[in-house]
Amino acid sequence: MENLDNLYREIILDHYRSPRNRGELPSPPAIRTEGFNPLCGDEIVVYLDVEEGVLANIKLTGHGCSISQASSSLMSSAVKGKTIEQVRDVITTFKQLMTVHESTLQPSGEPVKVDLRAIGELAALAGVVKFPVRIKCAMLAWNTLSQGLDELGSA
Amino acid sequence: MENLDNLYREIILDHYRSPRNRGELPSPPAIRTEGFNPLCGDEIVVYLDVEEGVLANIKLTGHGCSISQASSSLMSSAVKGKTIEQVRDVITTFKQLMTVHESTLQPSGEPVKVDLRAIGELAALAGVVKFPVRIKCAMLAWNTLSQGLDELGSA
Amino acid sequence: MSSFDARRVRADTPALARIINGQRITYLDSGATSLPPRAVIEAMSRYYELRHANVHRSVFQTASEATATYEGARESVAHFINAPGGAGEVVFTKNTTESFNLLAKSWGEANLSEGDVVLLSEMEHHANIVPWFMLRERTGIEVRFIPVTDDFRLDLSSVDELMEDVKLVSVTAMSNVLGTINPVKELAATAHAHGALIAVDGAQSVAHDVTDVADLDIDFFAFSAHKMLGPTGIGVFWTRAEILDAMPPFLGGGGMIADVRLDGYSCAGGPTRFEAGTPPIAEAAGLGAAVRYLEGLGMANVAEHERALTGDALTRLGLEFEDRVRVIGPADTTHRGGVISLDVEGVHPHDVAQVLDQFGVCVRPGHHCAKPLMRRFSLPATVRASYGPYSLVRDTDVLIEGLRHAIEMFA
Amino acid sequence: MSSFDARRVRADTPALARIINGQRITYLDSGATSLPPRAVIEAMSRYYELRHANVHRSVFQTASEATATYEGARESVAHFINAPGGAGEVVFTKNTTESFNLLAKSWGEANLSEGDVVLLSEMEHHANIVPWFMLRERTGIEVRFIPVTDDFRLDLSSVDELMEDVKLVSVTAMSNVLGTINPVKELAATAHAHGALIAVDGAQSVAHDVTDVADLDIDFFAFSAHKMLGPTGIGVFWTRAEILDAMPPFLGGGGMIADVRLDGYSCAGGPTRFEAGTPPIAEAAGLGAAVRYLEGLGMANVAEHERALTGDALTRLGLEFEDRVRVIGPADTTHRGGVISLDVEGVHPHDVAQVLDQFGVCVRPGHHCAKPLMRRFSLPATVRASYGPYSLVRDTDVLIEGLRHAIEMFA
Numbered sequence A, B: 001m002e003n004l005d006n007l008y009r010e011i012i013l014d015h016y017r018s019p020r021n022r023g024e025l026p027s028p029p030a031i032r033t034e035g036f037n038p039l040c041g042d043e044i045v046v047y048l049d050v051e052e053g054v055l056a057n058i059k060l061t062g063h064g065c066s067i068s069q070a071s072s073s074l075m076s077s078a079v080k081g082k083t084i085e086q087v088r089d090v091i092t093t094f095k096q097l098m099t100v101h102e103s104t105l106q107p108s109g110e111p112v113k114v115d116l117r118a119i120g121e122l123a124a125l126a127g128v129v130k131f132p133v134r135i136k137c138a139m140l141a142w143n144t145l146s147q148g149l150d151e152l153g154s155a
Numbered sequence C, D: 001m002s003s004f005d006a007r008r009v010r011a012d013t014p015a016l017a018r019i020i021n022g023q024r025i026t027y028l029d030s031g032a033t034s035l036p037p038r039a040v041i042e043a044m045s046r047y048y049e050l051r052h053a054n055v056h057r058s059v060f061q062t063a064s065e066a067t068a069t070y071e072g073a074r075e076s077v078a079h080f081i082n083a084p085g086g087a088g089e090v091v092f093t094k095n096t097t098e099s100f101n102l103l104a105k106s107w108g109e110a111n112l113s114e115g116d117v118v119l120l121s122e123m124e125h126h127a128n129i130v131p132w133f134m135l136r137e138r139t140g141i142e143v144r145f146i147p148v149t150d151d152f153r154l155d156l157s158s159v160d161e162l163m164e165d166v167k168l169v170s171v172t173a174m175s176n177v178l179g180t181i182n183p184v185k186e187l188a189a190t191a192h193a194h195g196a197l198i199a200v201d202g203a204q205s206v207a208h209d210v211t212d213v214a215d216l217d218i219d220f221f222a223f224s225a226h227k228m229l230g231p232t233g234i235g236v237f238w239t240r241a242e243i244l245d246a247m248p249p250f251l252g253g254g255g256m257i258a259d260v261r262l263d264g265y266s267c268a269g270g271p272t273r274f275e276a277g278t279p280p281i282a283e284a285a286g287l288g289a290a291v292r293y294l295e296g297l298g299m300a301n302v303a304e305h306e307r308a309l310t311g312d313a314l315t316r317l318g319l320e321f322e323d324r325v326r327v328i329g330p331a332d333t334t335h336r337g338g339v340i341s342l343d344v345e346g347v348h349p350h351d352v353a354q355v356l357d358q359f360g361v362c363v364r365p366g367h368h369c370a371k372p373l374m375r376r377f378s379l380p381a382t383v384r385a386s387y388g389p390y391s392l393v394r395d396t397d398v399l400i401e402g403l404r405h406a407i408e409m410f411a
């Protein structure tokens, strides 16, 4: 069960049971972006309020497994109040965290070291990479956030 | 090579080299029927002159392997001058000859004994049944003849 | 149960010796794919080791043997489902899904037009939905659904209304989510009474009970070898000879033609018209062996065995978890097979399956390719456990232990 | 030839130990299907014995492994043909024939309309003819043929005329009857210069020489595992990602959808959009092993080995039989592979093959699914001998001995 405890760390279960930043924002002005994982049915909606280059507020709705829900809750805490540039950095770091071990499946990719201390609570999700099929659960919110920022850029 | 000699008996090679009743008949009045084996490309055309219930004349054209050619030549000799009823009997007997051993492949069919002495030269084709894929070569002319008689019946 | 012994089946099945996370595997995913016995695996290895050759069109020894193997499998399948017209009615496809596409594109496009209705049910697998939606786009047919009742059965209360303008009824013999076994024979009678034909999805039923297409009096039947202890890569499409003979070709290429000229082509007759290209020969050898193996077990015995397992599991799940675990499917074994979908309160199916994996338990979380049905019951997904002839009560024990652990973890 | 040793390949291939009519088998039918090495057979057995499960959509251990096996095969194939966009461009089908049907029905129906021309050649296999005839029936496109010269080459003398209104050129890399290797790279340049795309039938070429779809600069490529030491039941369709992404679905069902509702559906992206239903998972394991095996041999070594065999055979057939045996194909090994079609004077191909069978020689008599080509040369059939990486000069010895016997017998 050691592996399992590594996946379902207490922080993750806590964010799953009590998700942060849950809810909606009036859109517009908020940017509303939907994410969908057709394989497991997980759905997420991300609302972003951006003011003067800062992600002033973020809210999430949707449903899915503990990993996707906890990941979105952890994400919202990690990015709220940051500048868009900082948010993009966090996204990049998180994507690296999620690909470190995937590289054992796809031998082409170079493993990248991520400094776990630098990412705070997000580090709790590091155990997910040992469960390759769950990586996409963890990534759903982040991909949706990326997409929202892209829409913002092109708006 | 024993098996092979059993397949390519001297009579068969003789009928292959010097096919009997080769040629065409004016049609009408003759019945003209085409036979075709899509798998190996063998083709045959059978011309039948029927007068007062008797197969007065039969001619064949086409091309194919030694077995299909010899079988058609042997067939023409066996049925020429016979009444339609007698021709149908010969066809039935020949079909039985060709299914005796096929039954070892398809365990559902009951083997039927054919009296080899009663069928004359046709008995030379008995070796074909040991080569299941060649049975359809031997049968081509006969199936075409059957079809011709059916057309006659329905005309 | 006569000579049937699930432990013997288990001993015949190499994949059941696998150790997962330190524990013997508990395979409860036979509804997705089944684990083949050694006899099936060896039939294919032996084929490749001794007599591999392309079928038809050749005279050499191994080619004849390969052809006999391939055509022999057709005979075996015809016997297994009691095809009234024998082997000549059995078409080999790649899976159930292709069989339905063949039905929709060949028979459907030739026989259905705008205004005609194809009647499906809300519990169909996508394999028996999407091909009809695609046909609808091309021809303007209507696709209608038999509703599913709250107790997980087909709602046939207004069947006469449903049957209006229906040219084809196409339903599953057994739901791959609910376990519900549908009244196929009655539906066939209804369809025929309304001048419609009936197609049946046998993917879930064929490995778990006796199939008799003649007795059911149905018109089309589709299933996959991999769900009946056979290999991947081969499926079956069956229809009555007179229907098959009138169906236009589906895929074009070698083997399915009578002639090809620069200006056109003509088609071969029989099942080969629908088998373009080199067919799944080794897979047919495997399917033939699977059919023989299942006939050796006796399908009635298999059905009885799985019914007992299912009944036991339903009872114990109820006693153990009460309302914390809801069974999405009929509550007892009446007209119900060994597929048990679960909704665990407060634990997402993905997480349930993840925890169960730590116990070596293989179950499937998800929508099971039946999204309309999931919407009907407002569920994004379920966790599905499904039995096979090698399943034992011990498998249910481990399942229950794992579920207990999952519930505790997320409490 | 570095480390390549055909005798080692032979020792790896169990089916070559077979005794036929008292003699060791002489397998000269690799053009029809090839004999897999032990590594391929065992990859499939091991898959079924250890990790069989349905792919995608599950979290348990063996399902992840099955998925990794299946997707890993996609990676291997992408590497083997040097797909510029990697595994995401590789679609698994059931065989080359299905790949061409996919091309014609999905890409063709979406991109071609009345008046558009698809340019084939007279030496195409039915797999690359019949799907276009079927498309012609539905859309009114024109199907045009590049003629074949008397010395068995594509007649490109009036290529500009031929290219008029052409939207797609679809040709074989190597003829399965003549052995002719076509100038695919030049044809690709011509096609693109005329604003057309080019599809290539790699069924015969892929197991016998290096394939580099990026260097050839082609747009579509199709082949079958069973002709490259792999299993039956799986084929490949490759196209560039930007083309694939724009292609509408082909077969409908599970796996290829993003969502299904009672009123419609939406499709998944990538190769899975074209892989409806349970895919050939064990077959992908076998194909992956075949690719690794061939890469171990080195495709350039295989090509050199077979070229040597072919050159030797052409010379000796000429010396031995002079005009009694005519080679239907190029007379030397320039742009020519190891497929040798023979016309034996006075002996029907069926009879030649029958006599050869008594010597344990496996050759194929018939039209080889290339009837337009047979008509072009006024032949009902040929006897075809074809080499593989396990072939030896000894095989040619037995072939010649058998031919001598056949000629005597029918003299």
Ligand SMILES: Cc1ncc(COP(=O)(O)O)c(C=O)c1O
Residues within 6 Å of the ligand: C254, C276, C277, C278, C279, D031, D032, D095, D096, D097, D098, D125, D127, D128, D172, D174, D175, D176, D201, D203, D204, D224, D235, D369
């Ligand atoms: C050139 C060519 N194309 C296509 C095919 C068809 O391959 P398959 O039968 O595997 O679909 C073949 C094999 O017979 C071939 O030789």
Ligand SMILES: Cc1ncc(COP(=O)(O)O)c(C=O)c1O
Residues within 6 Å of the ligand: C031, C032, C095, C096, C097, C098, C125, C127, C128, C172, C174, C175, C176, C201, C203, C204, C224, C235, C369, D254, D276, D277, D278, D279
């Ligand atoms: C009821 C039902 N129909 C169809 C299918 C599709 O079978 P396959 O994936 O083998 O085509 C399945 C299996 O998932 C099924 O359970």
